[in-house]
Amino acid sequence: MRFFETRLSDSTDCDITLSHDPEDPSSWIVRKWKKRLFGKRCELSLWFATKEQAETYARTLIEDARKQRRKAA
DSSP states (O other), X not given: OOOEEEEEEEOSSEEEEEEEOTTSTTXXXXXXXXXXXXXXXXXXXXXXXXXXXXXXXXXXXXXXXXXHHXXXX
């Protein structure tokens, strides 16, 4: 099997992705990418043992990003 990465959130200012390598079953990685002028930069990278833990944390990141956008608007 191959390494895969799924985009969970694609807002105008940041992306949140979930990555997994099937050869290492305990490597679920949540990354938060900030968009910049000429590309993007990884702001946060956290590793989790299970998919459920990673998805739960990713949902909290997505909700926090939505709340920040509402405050800024």
